[in-house]
Amino acid sequence: MTMAKEDTPTTDTQVPETAIAASPSAFRVIVREFLKDKGAIVALVIAILIIAAALIVGTMNSGELTTNVNVLDRYMAPGVNGHILGTDEGGRDIFRYLFVAARNSIGIGVSVAILIEFIGIVLGTISGYFGGMVDNVIMRIVDFWMVLPSMLLIIVLVTIVPHYDGFKLVMIMTAFSWMTTTRLVRSQVLSQGRRDYVYASKTSGTSNFKIMFAGVLPNISSIIITDLTLTIASSIGLESGLAFLGFGLPNSTPSLGTLIGYATNPEVTIDRWWVWLPAALVLLGLSLSINFVGQALKRAADSRQRRG
Amino acid sequence: MWKTILRRVLIMIPQLILLSILVFILAKMMPGDPFTGLITPQTDPAQIAHLKAAAGLNDPWWTQYFHWVVNMFHGDLGQSYTYKRAVTGLIGERAVNTFWLALLTVVISYGIAIPFGVIAGRYEDTLRDKSIQLYTFVLLAMPSFVFYLFGLVVFGYVLQWFPTSGYVSLNADPGTIGYWGSRLYHMILPALVGGLVSTSGTIQYLRAGVIDNTNEDFVRTARSKGVPERVVFNRHILRNSLLPIAAFLGNSITGLLGGSIYVETIFSYQGMGQLFVSSITANDYSVITALTLLFGFLTLLGNLLSDIIMSIVDPRVRVE
Numbered sequence: 001m002t003m004a005k006e007d008t009p010t011t012d013t014q015v016p017e018t019a020i021a022a023s024p025s026a027f028r029v030i031v032r033e034f035l036k037d038k039g040a041i042v043a044l045v046i047a048i049l050i051i052a053a054a055l056i057v058g059t060m061n062s063g064e065l066t067t068n069v070n071v072l073d074r075y076m077a078p079g080v081n082g083h084i085l086g087t088d089e090g091g092r093d094i095f096r097y098l099f100v101a102a103r104n105s106i107g108i109g110v111s112v113a114i115l116i117e118f119i120g121i122v123l124g125t126i127s128g129y130f131g132g133m134v135d136n137v138i139m140r141i142v143d144f145w146m147v148l149p150s151m152l153l154i155i156v157l158v159t160i161v162p163h164y165d166g167f168k169l170v171m172i173m174t175a176f177s178w179m180t181t182t183r184l185v186r187s188q189v190l191s192q193g194r195r196d197y198v199y200a201s202k203t204s205g206t207s208n209f210k211i212m213f214a215g216v217l218p219n220i221s222s223i224i225i226t227d228l229t230l231t232i233a234s235s236i237g238l239e240s241g242l243a244f245l246g247f248g249l250p251n252s253t254p255s256l257g258t259l260i261g262y263a264t265n266p267e268v269t270i271d272r273w274w275v276w277l278p279a280a281l282v283l284l285g286l287s288l289s290i291n292f293v294g295q296a297l298k299r300a301a302d303s304r305q306r307r308g
Numbered sequence: 309m310w311k312t313i314l315r316r317v318l319i320m321i322p323q324l325i326l327l328s329i330l331v332f333i334l335a336k337m338m339p340g341d342p343f344t345g346l347i348t349p350q351t352d353p354a355q356i357a358h359l360k361a362a363a364g365l366n367d368p369w370w371t372q373y374f375h376w377v378v379n380m381f382h383g384d385l386g387q388s389y390t391y392k393r394a395v396t397g398l399i400g401e402r403a404v405n406t407f408w409l410a411l412l413t414v415v416i417s418y419g420i421a422i423p424f425g426v427i428a429g430r431y432e433d434t435l436r437d438k439s440i441q442l443y444t445f446v447l448l449a450m451p452s453f454v455f456y457l458f459g460l461v462v463f464g465y466v467l468q469w470f471p472t473s474g475y476v477s478l479n480a481d482p483g484t485i486g487y488w489g490s491r492l493y494h495m496i497l498p499a500l501v502g503g504l505v506s507t508s509g510t511i512q513y514l515r516a517g518v519i520d521n522t523n524e525d526f527v528r529t530a531r532s533k534g535v536p537e538r539v540v541f542n543r544h545i546l547r548n549s550l551l552p553i554a555a556f557l558g559n560s561i562t563g564l565l566g567g568s569i570y571v572e573t574i575f576s577y578q579g580m581g582q583l584f585v586s587s588i589t590a591n592d593y594s595v596i597t598a599l600t601l602l603f604g605f606l607t608l609l610g611n612l613l614s615d616i617i618m619s620i621v622d623p624r625v626r627v628e
Binding site: 159 | 323326327330334337338339445446448449450451452453454457458461465466472473562565566569570573574584585588589596599600603604607608611
């Protein structure tokens with residue numbers, strides 16, 4: 001009995017446990033680094049303001065107000081009849097419409113980004129942690145999926161899927177955007193998987209599941225947060241782009257891209273700029289600020305790029 | 309090296325088969341069949357049914373898939389419903405327009421990206437580097453279609469320097485110098501905005517390459533031998549940094565094809581991307597299927613090209 005106890009001393013099993021519990025301090029390091037970057041804070045404030053305004057005002061106005069068509073008020077210039085930014089071809093108030101459109105675009109973008117991160121974390125962690133055949137199969141699927149003409153396939157699916165709605169748009173967009181995140185998570189897990197704390201946990205009999213999601217995952221949380229931020233921005237861009245071409249949300253649900261799409265009508269482009277330009281500027285502000293925050297997080301997470 | 313290239317080409321075969329199956333499944337999901345394009349009010353339904361049976365549309369899917377692939381190799385991709393003509397010829401015409409636009413875009417893109425990347429890397433952390441980094445950040449962060457749109461509005465509509473739509477002016481005679489001049493004139497703005505957007509990746513890559521190579525041992529050795537700084541930079545740093553950029557060329561085809569959907573739609577340039585969008589709007593399914601397959605094939609080809617160039621310029625990546 002005593003011999004067996006000496007072979008597996010209890011202290012040994014506790015060491016990896018504490019190591020796992022104490023790891024997420026990496027996140028605090030990032031917050032500290034991020035707060036030093038004044039530009040990033042400004043960008044964060046802008047992004048939060050746009051998102052908050054879209055969510056609050058957009059939800060308040062999402063009812064009949066924006067979808068109501070009033071042909072008499074067609075294409076009114078900004079300022080006329082109390083329409084701050086004028087009206088579109090259906091007589092809808094652009095200013096209010098803008099908030100609803102931004103809310104829808106942000107909603108779709110964030111949903112897609114969260115789904116992408118979820119798939120990326122699960123597949124990437126499994127692939128990087130187990131390696132070998134599992135890794136090989138998952139990575140070959142990723143390789144093949146990456147060389148597909150995703151833009152065309154998304155558009156084709158959007159047009160042929162029956163009972164098309166916002167949920168299906170999220171699914172279709174996710175189906176063609178999960179690969180880079182999976183690769184990123186895999187490469188991070190791969191390097192973490194060779195660290196001592198993982199070997200120690202394995203030796204002491206911690207389950208693979210626990211090591212993967214309680215041990216390794218918190219250590220790469222900073223990279224995941226960075227990637228999530230950048231993915232939100234790119235997903236909002238993709239959604240707006242699809243809506244711009246006419247393949248985004250169903251017609252009843254406006255998106256920033258829908259409004260910008262009016263610009264392709266030569267009668268609107270210059271003479272009725274108020275229909276599309278505000279939406280383009282909101283999208284621009286949103287993309288630039290979220291991306292700036294993402295880049296700052298990336299610098300903060302990468303010890304080599306830290307600014308003093 | 310030939311072994312590596314052969315191996316890489318062989319990998320493409322299962323990829324091509326998978327791609328074709330995927331596109332075939334999508335094509336089957338689309339409403340309509342190859343004869344939809346031929347139906348007129350005078351067509352006898354019995355005759356259509358007979359034609360369908362003769363074409364094997366009632367066969368099991370694997371037989372249909374096999375016939376579809378065989379027809380494809382014979383250049384038969386069906387009839388366009390909107391244009392009432394063979395899809396192959398229609399796409400062929402558009403492909404030429406897309407090719408010229410893509411070529412000009414690549415030339416402009418590398419023409420800007422290479423000097424910018426080299427300057428940013430060589431003068432790291434100076435004002436010049438920071439301005440270039442700001443430029444790449446803005447281009448990378450903003451959705452590309454917004455940039456194309458602003459380009460069209462500013463230079464096409466407001467300043468009126470360039471035409472806002474089409475690929476050639478209507479009254480130009482084909483074959484004359486004026487005709488080609490007009491085509492070039494129509495291409496400059498779309499190629500410029502498309503090229504600018506695709507510079508950001510190359511600039512970042514080149515900048516990082518120059519910075520990394522500057523810290524390499526062979527550079528320190530060359531400097532300590534007393535090699536002039538100009539020679540150190542041109543021969544040791546620059547040359548090594550440019551090699552991976554050469555390999556990017558294949559991948560940039562992929563980016564250009566994806567971007568062509570936006571660029572060609574916004575500038576109403578009659579290429580494959582614009583044909584794709586208009587075919588989707590018109591439910592012209594045989595054209596959609598053919599274009600999806602073609603874009604997929606070209607993307608695979610671009611990747612193949614990149615890997616081959618990479619294995620030529622960098623022997624370390626060769627797999628035996």
